[in-house]
Amino acid sequence: MSATATVPPSTVCDSMPAPLNPSTRVLMGPGPSDVHPRVLAALGLPLLGHLDPEFVALMDETMELTRQVFRTRNRLTLAVSGTGSAGMETVLVNLVEPGDRVLVCVNGVFGGRMVDVASRCGAEVHRIDRPFGEVFDPEEVREAVAKMRPKLVGIVHAETSTGAWQPVEEIARICHEYDALIALDTVTSLAGIPVEIDAWEIDAVYSGTQKCLSCPPGLAPVSFSPRAEEAIDRRRTKVQSWYLDLTMIRQYWGGDRVYHHTAPISMNYAYREALALVVEEGLEARWARHAAHHRVLRDGLEALGLRYVTDPAHTLPQLNCVYIPEGVDDLTVRRRLLNEWGIEIGGGLGPLKGKAWRIGLMGHSCRLANVTLLLSALETCLRDRGAVK
Numbered sequence: 001m002s003a004t005a006t007v008p009p010s011t012v013c014d015s016m017p018a019p020l021n022p023s024t025r026v027l028m029g030p031g032p033s034d035v036h037p038r039v040l041a042a043l044g045l046p047l048l049g050h051l052d053p054e055f056v057a058l059m060d061e062t063m064e065l066t067r068q069v070f071r072t073r074n075r076l077t078l079a080v081s082g083t084g085s086a087g088m089e090t091v092l093v094n095l096v097e098p099g100d101r102v103l104v105c106v107n108g109v110f111g112g113r114m115v116d117v118a119s120r121c122g123a124e125v126h127r128i129d130r131p132f133g134e135v136f137d138p139e140e141v142r143e144a145v146a147k148m149r150p151k152l153v154g155i156v157h158a159e160t161s162t163g164a165w166q167p168v169e170e171i172a173r174i175c176h177e178y179d180a181l182i183a184l185d186t187v188t189s190l191a192g193i194p195v196e197i198d199a200w201e202i203d204a205v206y207s208g209t210q211k212c213l214s215c216p217p218g219l220a221p222v223s224f225s226p227r228a229e230e231a232i233d234r235r236r237t238k239v240q241s242w243y244l245d246l247t248m249i250r251q252y253w254g255g256d257r258v259y260h261h262t263a264p265i266s267m268n269y270a271y272r273e274a275l276a277l278v279v280e281e282g283l284e285a286r287w288a289r290h291a292a293h294h295r296v297l298r299d300g301l302e303a304l305g306l307r308y309v310t311d312p313a314h315t316l317p318q319l320n321c322v323y324i325p326e327g328v329d330d331l332t333v334r335r336r337l338l339n340e341w342g343i344e345i346g347g348g349l350g351p352l353k354g355k356a357w358r359i360g361l362m363g364h365s366c367r368l369a370n371v372t373l374l375l376s377a378l379e380t381c382l383r384d385r386g387a388v389k
């Protein structure tokens, strides 16, 4: 820690602040994604108190819509106050007690984050690894589960750091053969590709509002199977986190509505409206839209000579991770896209930093007009660098 814990007098704020006026962007990175006008408008609606009967009815409605989008009948299904990472932390702090064995499958940054969070819960964490961009084969997960006999297995469905699409149905079956719970990260998958919590028998799942749900960042939908809820009820110790303790939060969402913490009212409005848009479009139609626009984007990127990091069999439609061509500077191109076209794409994470771009096609950002805009802007940037003839 630095010894100087104060900051020098501000040179930025010594005049009256002007009204806030952020630029309009085309958000095609790894999240947040563009937000539908109806969701933005919901943020401006009058506040209700967090125990107002109208707000309580809205919570019931969002729980039911969340079940529809997760494809589950799990009772313990709600939106945690916080971003996707708070969802991850909620699942782990509630299901893991000190000394529990946890196995995490790591093939990117977010699997790595699960390891970090689980170890902060005092778990005995084991990990199996796959290189960035690859996915796990169910048999290698079986081998690890059979050997370590974990209480819980954590895995990421859509690894946003690489664009890898992990099949999980078979892995969930294997976990149950060995009496392990399976926790699934669906932050980037939910509402972009099929997520079937009950059909796949997933025990604990978390997501985030800011990716394919196209809501601002700020809430984390979570859901727990009856088996996972039992594991919470059987805890010998208190949940390590007061704020994320579901034994108390579920009383507010579903029980006798006792105050725990003040729900972020406006975010819940926005989330409700984002869920309504998903249900109005229909999950199947939404998945098909992501797949269709991805195909156009992929053809265009490949025509520009860009190569995907992931195998086509495991490439997420909503997250396109491509290598940056030889002789092209990452930051120069991303800065041009932002300054000249207002387009944001993402840079690489971890070992892909400076080596890859991450192009998101999530939710409301996933539109044909955006695909063509990005392709033509990128072509201009690459042509100017001599990377395209």
Ligand SMILES: *Cc1c(COP(=O)(O)O)cnc(C)c1O
Pocket (backbone or CB within 6 Å): 031, 083, 084, 085, 086, 088, 110, 156, 158, 159, 160, 161, 185, 186, 187, 188, 208, 210, 217
């Ligand atoms: C974005 C993301 C997270 C974290 O979500 P935040 O909203 O940034 O906290 C976790 N897991 C995956 C797979 C993600 O893409």
